[in-house]
Amino acid sequence: MAANSIKDDEEVSQVKKSITIKRLLGYLFRYKKTIAVVLLIMAYCVGISLANPLIIESAIDDYITPGNIKGMIVLVLIALALNVIKVLLVKIRMYLMSKMTNSIIQNIREEVFTHLQTLGFKFFDSRPTGKILSRVMGDVNSLKQVLQNFVITLLPDFITVVAVVIIMLIKNPKLALAGMVGLPLLIAGLLVIENMCRVRWQIHRKKSSNLNAFLHEDISGIRIVKTFAAEEEALETFDELTEEHKNSFINAVRVNDAFNSVIEVSTAISIVCMLYVAINVMHIDASNVGLLVAFTSYLSLFWQPIANLGSFYNQIIANLAAAERVFEIIDLEPEIKDGEQVGEMPQITGRVRFEDVGFAYEDGVPVLKDVSFDITPGETIALVGPTGAGKTTIVNLISRFYDVQTGNIMIDDSNVRDVSIESLRSQLGIMTQDNFLFTGTIRENIRYGKLDATDEEIEEACKKVGAHDFIMKLEKGYETELTERGGGLSAGQKQLLAFARTIISDPRILILDEATSSIDTKSELMVQKGIATILKGRTSFVIAHRLSTIRNADRIFVIENGGIAESGKHDELMAKKGLYYNLNMAQA
Ligand SMILES: Nc1ncnc2c1ncn2[C@@H]1O[C@H](COP(=O)(O)OP(=O)(O)OP(=O)(O)O)[C@@H](O)[C@H]1O
Numbered sequence: 001m002a003a004n005s006i007k008d009d010e011e012v013s014q015v016k017k018s019i020t021i022k023r024l025l026g027y028l029f030r031y032k033k034t035i036a037v038v039l040l041i042m043a044y045c046v047g048i049s050l051a052n053p054l055i056i057e058s059a060i061d062d063y064i065t066p067g068n069i070k071g072m073i074v075l076v077l078i079a080l081a082l083n084v085i086k087v088l089l090v091k092i093r094m095y096l097m098s099k100m101t102n103s104i105i106q107n108i109r110e111e112v113f114t115h116l117q118t119l120g121f122k123f124f125d126s127r128p129t130g131k132i133l134s135r136v137m138g139d140v141n142s143l144k145q146v147l148q149n150f151v152i153t154l155l156p157d158f159i160t161v162v163a164v165v166i167i168m169l170i171k172n173p174k175l176a177l178a179g180m181v182g183l184p185l186l187i188a189g190l191l192v193i194e195n196m197c198r199v200r201w202q203i204h205r206k207k208s209s210n211l212n213a214f215l216h217e218d219i220s221g222i223r224i225v226k227t228f229a230a231e232e233e234a235l236e237t238f239d240e241l242t243e244e245h246k247n248s249f250i251n252a253v254r255v256n257d258a259f260n261s262v263i264e265v266s267t268a269i270s271i272v273c274m275l276y277v278a279i280n281v282m283h284i285d286a287s288n289v290g291l292l293v294a295f296t297s298y299l300s301l302f303w304q305p306i307a308n309l310g311s312f313y314n315q316i317i318a319n320l321a322a323a324e325r326v327f328e329i330i331d332l333e334p335e336i337k338d339g340e341q342v343g344e345m346p347q348i349t350g351r352v353r354f355e356d357v358g359f360a361y362e363d364g365v366p367v368l369k370d371v372s373f374d375i376t377p378g379e380t381i382a383l384v385g386p387t388g389a390g391k392t393t394i395v396n397l398i399s400r401f402y403d404v405q406t407g408n409i410m411i412d413d414s415n416v417r418d419v420s421i422e423s424l425r426s427q428l429g430i431m432t433q434d435n436f437l438f439t440g441t442i443r444e445n446i447r448y449g450k451l452d453a454t455d456e457e458i459e460e461a462c463k464k465v466g467a468h469d470f471i472m473k474l475e476k477g478y479e480t481e482l483t484e485r486g487g488g489l490s491a492g493q494k495q496l497l498a499f500a501r502t503i504i505s506d507p508r509i510l511i512l513d514e515a516t517s518s519i520d521t522k523s524e525l526m527v528q529k530g531i532a533t534i535l536k537g538r539t540s541f542v543i544a545h546r547l548s549t550i551r552n553a554d555r556i557f558v559i560e561n562g563g564i565a566e567s568g569k570h571d572e573l574m575a576k577k578g579l580y581y582n583l584n585m586a587q588a
């Protein structure tokens with residue numbers, strides 16, 4: 001179901017890749033001290049790795065062959081001490097590294113999260129939640145891998161290779177060159193395989209992300225899945241997706257494994273070549289067999305990092321793509337944001353004006369056309385009209401969840417575009433169709449509406465909307481733990497909690513979208529009372545399909561065809577026998 005509608009991720013271009021690397025390095029450079037210590041340790045470790053073959057060479061040629069056992073023991077002890085220190089330093093390096101990468105990752109994750117909060121509805125409208133989740137969690141984790149691979153493996157490997165080449169060339173150019181004879185073969189092989197791999201890993205990542213998105217949708221929609229007895233279908237889709245996921249992985253790994261073969265063959269050819277040159281060309285004998293042993297060690301020091309690179313390569317490419325996606329989110333400009341010179345919204349009195357407002361979610365599909373109205377402070381406006389008429393859209397524009405394309409929306413004397421979003425929304429009370437509750441206690445959920453609310457204020461708000469009584473009947477009262485779906489509470493009770501959360505900040509403008517639609521008649525009576533109290537003294541917009549809940553509004557706007565088709569009081573509109581009358585009749 002969902003999987004097909006998910007957009008594919010684009011390919012990461014070479015240019016972007018290098019920009020991404022630069023940005024990642026930027027994060028690293030914030031930890032200059034740690035990096036300096038890590039580099040020093042690394043230099044020591046690489047130095048010891050490089051010295052070891054020399055020590056062995058000297059042990060064989062200077063001590064073992066001539067029979068100087070005492071000197072050899074001293075040499076071994078020194079070598080042992082150096083290497084023990086190295087092992088300890090490596091542990092310290094690991095610790096420093098993981099501390100650093102973890103805090104970098106934490107920073108980046110915070111950055112992504114903070115940025116997500118600023119993005120408009122449009123961003124969330126157009127992406128499955130599962131995909132967003134997999135970016136915040138999965139992709140940021142991959143990013144950690146890039147950092148760790150880079151500092152723990154690649155950097156020391158690179159230094160080692162360069163140093164080994166230099167040492168070998170100085171010690172014996174002929175043997176050195178012979179030992180690197182497989183290099184051209186390796187490079188050619190890597191290029192070919194890399195090309196084949198890249199596409200396959202890309203496909204694999206796409207499949208992973210599809211699977212993620214599907215899983216998320218299935219789990220959040222589990223009630224619907226079960227209601228429609230669609231478990232079988234869900235399972236089938238899941239099987240299909242996991243199968244594709246698995247196959248794409250196998251496909252990629254199969255090619256990836258060729259890397260190792262190429263590396264092994266090149267290494268083998270080089271070592272054979274080196275030995276051939278040593279024995280048949282240079283005629284090495286017992287007196288300098290140590291040199292040969294040393295060179296063999298150097299060659300493995302040379303080829304091992306290259307093999308590492310081979311096995312890391314794809315991981316790195318994949319992880320870079322993940323990093324790229326993370327930065328993509330961080331770089332997204334929110335469509336709705338504060339202008340250059342916004343002021344603070346002064347204390348709202350509650351006048352709301354639409355001046356020839358035109359709006360479309362998608363170009364060419366206008367939802368509102370030249371809508372104008374003027375609402376005096378304290379008025380209650382009911383918005384009615386057929387589904388899809390644009391009622392929710394009107395209130396979304398007041399809260400500035402979207403920007404109008406033409407016209408202006410004025411609150412008191414300020415255009416909503418000219419004040420900071422924060423100062424605007426903090427004075428609005430918005431209750432939408434889904435009364436989302438967060439995991440936490442009832443008290444915490446209500447405090448969400450006003451973060452510095454005292455316990456008394458919370459109870460006060462609950463009393464006002466008529467929620468206090470049922471809360472006190474719960475075993476743990478205000479400390480009752482809720483889940484995101486408000487498990488254990490009835491629809492009406494959840495509604496009352498949402499009311500309390502909305503009005504606790506005493507908003508000057510109140511927006512209730514479909515607020516009473518999901519309640520049975522008995523609870524509705526209770527909720528009605530709550531609504532009546534919370535509407536008092538503030539400008540309110542109430543959207544409801546059930547006309548009984550809007551009779552008491554000061555004015556009713558009937559929305560149709562992108563505008564206000566009728567407006568007036570209930571009795572006036574009924575007398576008019578127009579649209580509103582018909583809507584009412586249809587309901588009765
Ligand atoms: N995020 C969106 N992206 C694109 N089009 C949208 C979006 N939201 C709503 N629309 C379209 O805009 C029109 C008005 O939608 P709106 O949600 O305002 O209707 P409504 O009057 O609130 O309907 P209902 O009574 O069903 O809630 C509809 O045709 C709808 O398809």
Ligand SMILES: [Mg+2]
Pocket residue numbers: 391392393513
């Ligand atoms: Mg609506």
